Amino acid sequence: MSIFVLGAGAFGTALAISLARSNAQLKLWARDAEHVDSMQAERMNSARLPNVSLPENIQITSDLAPTSHDTILLAVPMQKLRGLLENKRDVLEGKTLVACCKGVELGSQLGPIALIRECVSQSMPAILTGPSFAKDIAKGLPTALTLAVENDKVGVELQKSLTTPNLRIYRTTDTVGAELGGALKNVMAIACGAAIGAGLGESARAALMTRGYAEIQRMAQALGARPETLAGLSGFGDLTLTCTSEQSRNYRFGLALGQGAAFDPSITVEGAATARAVQERADQMNIEMPITDAVVALLDRKMEIADVIEMLLSRPPKEE
Secondary structure: OOEEEEOOOHHHHHHHHHHHOOOOOEEEEOOOHHHHHHHHHHOEEOOOEEEEEOOOOEEEEOOOOOOOOOEEEEOOOHHHHHHHHHHOHHHHOOOEEEEOOOOOOOOOOOOHHHHHHHHOOOOEEEEEEOOOOHHHHHOOOOEEEEEEOOOHHHHHHHHHHHOOOOEEEEEEOOHHHHHHHHHHHHHHHHHHHHHHHOOOOHHHHHHHHHHHHHHHHHHHHHOOOOHHHHOOHHHHHHHHHHOOOOOOHHHHHHHHHHHOOOOOOOOOOHHHHHHHHHHHHHHHHOOOOHHHHHHHHHHOOOOOHHHHHHHHHOOOOOOO
């Protein structure tokens, strides 16, 4: 199976590096021609993933003309996915499209799978998600991910193609659970980072992770997700990693919020847009999402961290 990775950010580049170890035909696409020239000259993505060499069998390009590659990995930020799908529909029609982003689109409140279906109807949508950092994948460190696709026959073939010496792929047909687990954990990571940044301690973070997991379950199961998916890599696994490591952009963003510090606006923080989109959907469905509400209040500067904590602690007592 030939693979084309669209998006030469850190994660797309890391996936290309890992997949190149097992796939002879692999292309990596970047929007910026100068970025492509730099990567070709240095055989490295110095801007996004420094100090990791690109294997010689990765062809780097800024050309998205019709391609013979039958599997295309979409490694672009969630809020930019629609633009790519709509602008390159002629290239993407008829392909297996694997979303490698986590989030919910503002406005439409759609996840990656639904967005692919809407924009490129003659394609087979899938999502690759789970607890992973680009640096770990690129360095060849062991990583396990969830591949979700409704057609299990396609899932079996994709699982074989995307498995590498350091990437272990588990498959599921529960696309809703896989994409929502990955999206919502970013919101909880912002909350956990804010708690640590404000000096509230590890116990507060553990409480937020636990109650955040309950919040993820409420929303995802109401939309049809299976509980076992949320307990797996794309739910509990990803939540654990993202809420406890400063390699996570969402967690670092939360730290800055809690500390009242500035954060680099050029860094993509998927959880910020997702929090707003999820809050809108939860309000429509009458689902309680207090941690998500608190994150949005912090983002919009409607509340200070102390007020948020008081709000969460003053909620009525209940059974766990």
